[in-house]
Amino acid sequence: MTELSKGGHRHLLSIAELGADGIEEILEVSDAFVEVGRRSIPKVPSLRGRTVVTLFAEQSTRTRLSFETAAKRLSADVLSFSVDTSSVKKGESLRDTVETVAAMGVDAFVVRHTSAGAPAAVARWVDASVVNAGDGWHEHPTQALLDCYTIRQVLAERAGRALEDTGVECFVGLRVAIVGDVRHSRVARSLVLALGALGAEVTLVAPGSLLPPSLEGWPLSKVSYDLDAVLPHVDVCYLLRLQSERGAGAFLPSVREYSAWYGLTSRRAALLGDDALVMHPGPMNRGIEIADDVAALPRSLVLRQVSNGVAVRMAVLFMLLGQGQVGTGGSGPGLLPTLGTVVGG
Amino acid sequence: MAERERRLTPPRGGVFVPRVQVLTAQDVQRALTRIAHEIIERNHGLEDVVLVGLQTGGVPLSFRIASVLEEMEGTVVPVGLLDVAFYRDDIGIRPVLPEAATDIPGDLAGQLVVLVDDVLFTGRTVRAALNALADYGRARAVQLAVMVDRGHRELPIRPDYVGKNMPTRIDEQVDVSLDGVVLGDVVPR
Numbered sequence: 011m012t013e014l015s016k017g018g019h020r021h022l023l024s025i026a027e028l029g030a031d032g033i034e035e036i037l038e039v040s041d042a043f044v045e046v047g048r049r050s051i052p053k054v055p056s057l058r059g060r061t062v063v064t065l066f067a068e069q070s071t072r073t074r075l076s077f078e079t080a081a082k083r084l085s086a087d088v089l090s091f092s093v094d095t096s097s098v099k100k101g102e103s104l105r106d107t108v109e110t111v112a113a114m115g116v117d118a119f120v121v122r123h124t125s126a127g128a129p130a131a132v133a134r135w136v137d138a139s140v141v142n143a144g145d146g147w148h149e150h151p152t153q154a155l156l157d158c159y160t161i162r163q164v165l166a167e168r169a170g171r172a173l174e175d176t177g178v179e180c181f182v183g184l185r186v187a188i189v190g191d192v193r194h195s196r197v198a199r200s201l202v203l204a205l206g207a208l209g210a211e212v213t214l215v216a217p218g219s220l221l222p223p224s225l226e227g228w229p230l231s232k233v234s235y236d237l238d239a240v241l242p243h244v245d246v247c248y249l250l251r252l253q254s255e256r257g258a259g260a261f262l263p264s265v266r267e268y269s270a271w272y273g274l275t276s277r278r279a280a281l282l283g284d285d286a287l288v289m290h291p292g293p294m295n296r297g298i299e300i301a302d303d304v305a306a307l308p309r310s311l312v313l314r315q316v317s318n319g320v321a322v323r324m325a326v327l328f329m330l331l332g333q334g335q336v337g338t339g340g341s342g343p344g345l346l347p348t349l350g351t352v353v354g355g
Numbered sequence: 356m357a358e359r360e361r362r363l364t365p366p367r368g369g370v371f372v373p374r375v376q377v378l379t380a381q382d383v384q385r386a387l388t389r390i391a392h393e394i395i396e397r398n399h400g401l402e403d404v405v406l407v408g409l410q411t412g413g414v415p416l417s418f419r420i421a422s423v424l425e426e427m428e429g430t431v432v433p434v435g436l437l438d439v440a441f442y443r444d445d446i447g448i449r450p451v452l453p454e455a456a457t458d459i460p461g462d463l464a465g466q467l468v469v470l471v472d473d474v475l476f477t478g479r480t481v482r483a484a485l486n487a488l489a490d491y492g493r494a495r496a497v498q499l500a501v502m503v504d505r506g507h508r509e510l511p512i513r514p515d516y517v518g519k520n521m522p523t524r525i526d527e528q529v530d531v532s533l534d535g536v537v538l539g540d541v542v543p544r
Contacts, residue, residue, distance in 0.1 A: 084441075174456055332447055332450075
């Protein structure tokens with residue numbers, strides 16, 4: 011395996027460690043995988059013989075299927091592991107379980123866990139690469155990456171430019187409102203860090219009780235309690251799911267009241283500028299944070315986020331398993347292939 | 356794009372130092388014209404012919420060949436672009452990243468594909484390209500056009516059209532562009 015160049019990471023645990031260059035690199039590699047996804051045979055042999063385990067200790071539909079699709083389209087073998095149906099139920103510790111699976115010869119773990127830091131712990135226990143697929147309230151880096159990818163894709167289409175000609179400078183000054191249950195949202199944390207690193211102006215909109223106890227270190231331009239006042243001035247309205255399973259209900263007088271103040275109803279959607287985009291990481295609570303008819307508007311990118319998710323996760327797995335790292339921003343001398351050997355070889 | 360090319364293309368851990376100009380821009384143009392003639396001659400015309408330029412060195416050459424073909428036969432030959440990064444056999448051995456977009460026009464089933472690259476060296480890129488092409492349909496035949504064949508093959512692959520046969524040392528570097536062909540060395544930084 012290649013020696014790690016400066017700034018590269020063997021794992022993808024957080025957006026925080028990736029930085030703007032690392033994000034840009036992943037978005038660029040994702041372009042190539044979007045092309046693969048458009049083919050009649052959307053599969054490449056890049057990771058033949060590699061094994062990817064999805065280890066999910068929390069429910070998930072799209073993230074798990076998205077990672078598994080991504081790994082399969084790279085020709086990797088995928089082992090799917092649910093804590094609910096495993097020996098963890100017999101009392102085996104997470105560490106023993108992970109080490110057991112690793113002993114079978116695994117190249118990457120995709121880990122989702124209810125506890126923040128679980129993927130980082132797994133990364134310390136095993137030699138394989140680890141991808142954080144969501145840990146507690148901490149981070150969900152691939153979601154933020156696919157959201158950034160989707161925004162860049164739409165901005166490029168609107169400007170009539172090719173994607174590869176659209177760098178991350180399109181994020182500079184972009185006004186993004188992240189609305190809803192920020193407190194319990196790992197998506198919000200990752201997205202704020204990613205957008206902040208890329209130069210976007212991020213506004214959080216939430217009732218005080220659903221904001222995190224501290225916003226220290228969050229690259230925000232503003233925090234607001236008034237969605238109606240914010241909506242006319244944003245380019246992207248990003249709605250978060252009200253996380254009832256993490257007790258979000260206890261922070262609110264009632265879900266109906268939340269919906270009345272912070273839900274994107276069709277009346278509120280009309281306040282948005284003509285070009286403003288509506289995004290949601292899913293799963294959507296229709297009628298709570300987003301109205302049925304708003305989710306169906308052309309400006310709503312929810313399904314596009316999902317399809318881009320596969321390409322972005324392919325890029326992450328390809329970079330981690332193919333070259334052993336992500337997040338170099340392509341800056342390391344000696345890291346990248348030479349013109350002569352690649353083209354002539 | 357400019358930014359990205361700058362980041363991805365400098366030779367690994369070294370700088371390309373030109374030593375000898377082997378072909379001038381005019382020589383390159385003549386060779387491409389000859390290759391275009393040979394393509395027409397070999398295939399009795401241009402029916403079903405598709406050019407596929409390998410990213411990044413084969414791309415300008417394939418467009419130039421297409422324009423010569425159009426001048427000679429009045430036929431517009433489709434040009435596709437192919438990046439073979441995902442098909443390489445050295446993934447995991449050394450860093451491999453896609454350098455530029457793949458863009459294949461339509462289904463290649465039944466087409467006669469002429470792969471175009473700048474330098475034929477070990478043959479591994481061509482091997483990867485053949486695998487990649489298979490994912491776009493079953494071509495009737497695949498032929499290979501290269502500007503420079505520098506030897507040192509590691510696979511049983513031979514070109515159908517060659518601009519210049521050029522024996523080299525394995526540690527030398529060949530730089531091909533429409534401005535000419537230059538032989539040089541890679542000097543560590």
